[in-house]
Amino acid sequence: MxxxxxxxxxxxxxxxxxxxxSSSHVDGCDECGRDLAALRRTLAAVAEGEGLHAxxxxxxxxxxxxxxxxxxxxxxxxPGRSARRFSLGSLAVATTLGALVGxxxxxxxxxxxxxxxxxxxxxxxxxxxxxATRGVAEVERxxxxxxxxxxxxxxxxxxxxxxxxxxxxxxxxxVSLGVLPQGTSNRSYxxxxxxxxxxxxxxxxxxxxxxxxxxxxxxxIVRGTLAI
Amino acid sequence: xxxxxxxxxxxxxxxxxxxxxxPSALAAAYxxxxxxxxxxxxxxxGNYHDAQDVTQQVFVSAWRSRHTLREGTGSLGGxxxxxxxxxxxxxxxxxxxxxxxxxxxxxxxxGVGSAVSDDxxxxxxxxxxxxxxxxxxxxxxxxxxxxxxxxEAVAERLDLPLGTVKSHVRRGLLQLRKDxxxxxx
Numbered sequence: 001m002x003x004x005x006x007x008x009x010x011x012x013x014x015x016x017x018x019x020x021x022s023s024s025h026v027d028g029c030d031e032c033g034r035d036l037a038a039l040r041r042t043l044a045a046v047a048e049g050e051g052l053h054a055x056x057x058x059x060x061x062x063x064x065x066x067x068x069x070x071x072x073x074x075x076x077x078x079p080g081r082s083a084r085r086f087s088l089g090s091l092a093v094a095t096t097l098g099a100l101v102g103x104x105x106x107x108x109x110x111x112x113x114x115x116x117x118x119x120x121x122x123x124x125x126x127x128x129x130x131x132a133t134r135g136v137a138e139v140e141r142x143x144x145x146x147x148x149x150x151x152x153x154x155x156x157x158x159x160x161x162x163x164x165x166x167x168x169x170x171x172x173x174x175v176s177l178g179v180l181p182q183g184t185s186n187r188s189y190x191x192x193x194x195x196x197x198x199x200x201x202x203x204x205x206x207x208x209x210x211x212x213x214x215x216x217x218x219x220x221i222v223r224g225t226l227a228i
Numbered sequence: 229x230x231x232x233x234x235x236x237x238x239x240x241x242x243x244x245x246x247x248x249x250x251p252s253a254l255a256a257a258y259x260x261x262x263x264x265x266x267x268x269x270x271x272x273x274g275n276y277h278d279a280q281d282v283t284q285q286v287f288v289s290a291w292r293s294r295h296t297l298r299e300g301t302g303s304l305g306g307x308x309x310x311x312x313x314x315x316x317x318x319x320x321x322x323x324x325x326x327x328x329x330x331x332x333x334x335x336x337x338x339g340v341g342s343a344v345s346d347d348x349x350x351x352x353x354x355x356x357x358x359x360x361x362x363x364x365x366x367x368x369x370x371x372x373x374x375x376x377x378x379x380e381a382v383a384e385r386l387d388l389p390l391g392t393v394k395s396h397v398r399r400g401l402l403q404l405r406k407d408x409x410x411x412x413x
Contacts, residue, residue: 013401063258
């Protein structure tokens with residue numbers, strides 16, 4: 001006879017009754033015997049009920065740091081980072097573009113989202129001194145992957161580059177999501193759920209000098225707290 | 229089973245993006261398998277500090293050697309698990325050389341192919357896959373397989389038809405077997 005279906009093999013592995021014909025076939029069939037053994041091995045592993053432990057957020061940080069130190073020619077950009085570092089020359093071009101993309105473009109938030117994106121949380125990005133809203137940050141779920149989307153009016157300023165950060169509620173820990181190229185008023189950065197769960201919910205955009213220092217410059221332009 | 233097919237397709241797509249060096253693929257791989265890799269490392273190495281180091285190394289080294297990942301073959305999760313086990317064996321070997329007594333661990337380290345580490349890997353991979361099944365399927369399987377309740381008792385407790393419970397257990401078991409084979413074969 002032909003092999004019984006997977007459901008019958010599953011029932012056999014689970015100790016559920018099956019019909020005699022199937023049962024005697026499996027007894028004499030090597031192929032079914034191997035399938036049954038694999039199902040039993042799976043069941044034995046399930047029955048042990050092993051616990052899982054998520055890594056701390058610093059692990060992802062370290063991965064980003066390690067992969068971002070690679071030369072761009074040897075490897076493409078690490079998560080959330082711009083594919084290349086800005087040179088002064090490219091900034092000059094970016095500034096011109098930046099001047100063209102205005103606040104008005106923020107109204108078109110919908111056109112920037114992926115069509116199947118689900119907005120999980122959002123925050124207005126406001127200046128720290130005057131509280132003026134300069135953009136929006138959203139957490140979107142796109143095909144199961146979380147992304148932080150930044151939509152800001154570009155600020156033509158050749159004095160460095162803009163970098164996007166997630167700051168923890170404890171205001172002590174922070175993670176760099178990557179560069180926000182000037183002239184780009186809409187950009188998304190993939191983030192693991194665990195980061196948000198750990199309390200990294202304050203979106204911050206800083207102005208960074210071109211000094212190869214990876215730490216936050218302390219010069220925050222806008223900030224907003226995601227309501228999660 | 230359409231959901232399984234979706235899953236396969238998205239992994240194939242992820243593998244392809246990973247190979248091409250799309251940075252979001254590294255983040256997606258970490259979101260999907262970071263917990264699995266870390267849990268394996270923690271189980272092998274016995275402390276959080278070393279487990280976090282290894283977890284980091286696994287993803288960094290996978291990223292750097294992504295061009296060796298063959299298109300259309302194997303699973304990214306399985307590849308990461310293989311790298312993780314190798315890294316754990318390396319970390320245990322270093323400990324031994326440093327004289328940090330680990331006689332028992334060194335026995336099990338015999339490697340990466342020993343029965344002991346295979347069992348541990350199986351259990352963690354399956355626990356991870358079980359979580360990914362989602363509810364009610366994962367809960368039903370836990371109640372039946374881990375807690376040893378009968379299908380009937382589970383049906384009553386969750387107020388579900390008996391046939392539904394049986395079907396969840398069967399489908400779930402078959403999916404877990406597939407996940408386990410993809411990762412450990």
